[in-house]
Amino acid sequence: MNLSKRSEYALRALIDLGIAKELGRPLLQVSELAAKEQLPIKFLEQILTQLRVAGYVDTKRGKLGGYFLAKAATRIKLGKIIRLLDGPLAPIPCVSQSAYHRCTCPDEAHCGLRMVMLDVRNAIARILDRVSLAQVVEITLRKMRRDKVAVPFARQSFGLEEIVPFLKDTTTGEAAKR
Amino acid sequence: MNLSKRSEYALRALIDLGIAKELGRPLLQVSELAAKEQLPIKFLEQILTQLRVAGYVDTKRGKLGGYFLAKAATRIKLGKIIRLLDGPLAPIPCVSQSAYHRCTCPDEAHCGLRMVMLDVRNAIARILDRVSLAQVVEITLRKMRRDKVAVPFARQSFGLEEIVPFLKDTTTGEAAKR
């Protein structure tokens, strides 16, 4: 029941992009993402390319370039991302909605294993197909603020935010200290 | 989120053993199990050995030997079997109960991915740690009888059951036709 590193890294990167966007700094470079999440940069690059091809992120090329979300975070469901990178959510193909494939059992309708695994696949999908990137970002930010933890990817600090908190959300000033 | 073939085959075999036991014929040979489920016999043998070592099945050796459940089907939870063969249920190690391992993210308490994956792991475990082999067997048998489908592993038929249905459950007579 494993999530691959590809999916994990993709989701981490997307969450970071979502956070950054929310904080008014939508464009992030691979190097920043890799540094924040401690990921191999070239591997992450490949993954981001995959996300770009699939339409989840877009890029600005050249110097000062980077990656940014290509669609509203509310419209990015985690399940779709995982399916893109890892294949079906279902534990066995005969209970997959997106990639059904018959298994070897003689009678699907009376296969006990299938019944249970169908429940499992539905339980997984109920979460991953409902939760949007926006929700994850929102909860993450709320928790970080509540606990007064430094928020990453806030606007570049020039030392002013700490003195003149012109941003609506006062806690983002914390992030400037990074 | 894949179940390995090992786990799949193990569960199929256990369900079959449970059904057979329920029908008064607890001992099954690898060859029977392999035939019923269309599995490579030698591979299944390995898996059954693993189940034996872990105490889920026991064997009778020698001619007319075979495998049988070593404990009550009510006490065999699917989650345990899968953990034995595939490792933790959790999609990522940092949300595993049975094999927790820290991940690379800097702050677990504020990791959005972790929050979601914790929900997923709980959803999976809620099913697989609650459902017992006995329940799967019961539902399977009920469905097969309701739909008047041949029930496998009934007592050896000598052609008498169809004429003299001495078994409590009349539908098991159907199985004799196999």
Next chain:
DNA sequence: GCAATCCCTACTGGATTAATAGACTTTCGG
């Protein structure tokens, strides 16, 4: 004793995973 069964150990081919490498293209600032 012999045939059928489980037991044990080793191996293996293929696929997948998680990267790594490097040359190429685009863009910005000066």
Next chain:
DNA sequence: CCGAAAGTCTATTAATCCAGTAGGGATTGC
């Protein structure tokens, strides 16, 4: 217009895991 800094593209790879295959050994029933 040049060069540095970014993303793009393609290839390679080392390691691991998966799913099986193989074959001889031990045990038991008839």
